[in-house]
């Protein structure tokens with residue numbers, strides 16, 4: 001087998017079947033607005049007339065607007081498309097294991113307002129707290145229209161994306177979140193937090209590059225636990241049939257036989273070794289704490305490593321090694337060689353990146369050409385992902 005060609009991938013932009021990809025066209029406009037029809041056609045690999053066919057009804061309906069750019073000189077002034085400001089907004093709720101956020105955005109993409117609170121242990125109290133912030137936001141925005149609410153959760157969701165099935169690190173089970181937040185006539189969409197972060201990064205990738213839009217990547221979200229989000233052909237993959245909403249639960253794959261006890265009941269799970277939260281126990285190791293010594297949190301370990309503390313640096317390197325071992329397994333299983341790291345862990349990226357790459361290099365995929373690992377944006381793992389869920393859901397029904 002010629003392993004160097006095994007993972008030669010996409011990069012050139014294949015033409016997009018626009019009938020199934022209007023959501024992609026809208027995502028492109030949202031990421032790049034204002035954008036010309038010619039640029040849309042080029043980026044999607046479709047005819048300009050097809051672009052017009054798709055955007056015209058939305059311009060007529062007042063969803064999109066077309067303006068003439070103020071350009072200097074005598075030349076023809078380009079006409080550009082963007083979302084119209086119709087006074088609509090979206091709310092995102094990120095329910096994290098330690099902290100939660102509630103925020104608001106518009107189709108222009110700015111995050112306008114954000115509340116942050118410690119996540120109550122009891123799910124009913126957590127949801128009541130979130131609801132209280134939602135009510136406050138709605139009171140501050142009377143006169144505008146709330147279109148939808150996106151909720152990101154650290155666990156598996158049901159097929160209708162209304163309920164959280166199981167969040168191991170919160171020990172929450174079967175919670176109808178849409179009902180608990182219930183607001184008459186407003187859609188509430190519940191999404192796994194890694195999938196939400198992947199949706200956020202998919203739009204960021206559009207903005208950051210000129211490459212084709214048919215992006216494939218694996219997002220590894222490492223914070224209190226580890227979750228994996230999959231983007232295949234620019235769309236998130238949630239599994240199919242009975243396992244819809246469960247795809248990507250790699251945090252609980254065993255990477256150390258008979259290893260550390262995990263909240264899921266098994267031993268040696270990946271997230272016990274490669275999550276940001278695992279840093280504390282890796283830092284302490286087998287030794288006893290000295291009198292008065294407290295276990296540092298992840299960001300403190302990063303700060304200590306920055307100041308030249310060897311134990312902290314070594315801890316982050318161990319995390320990088322374990323993370324790389326798991327990522328190589330995930331790449332081998334899924335067959336997508338592009339990986340984006342998300343979550344709190346990216347704060348320690350400087351120390352984690354090299355050992356992570358080294359660990360991947362030892363695997364079969366690491367010996368092939370064309371794999372890549374990069375750090376994503378911390379916002380995607382927090383409120384950015386939840387807001388993305390709300391907006392994408394609305395664009396899908398436009």
Ligand SMILES: [Zn+2]
Pocket residue numbers: 251252262263264265266269
């Ligand atoms: Zn586990």
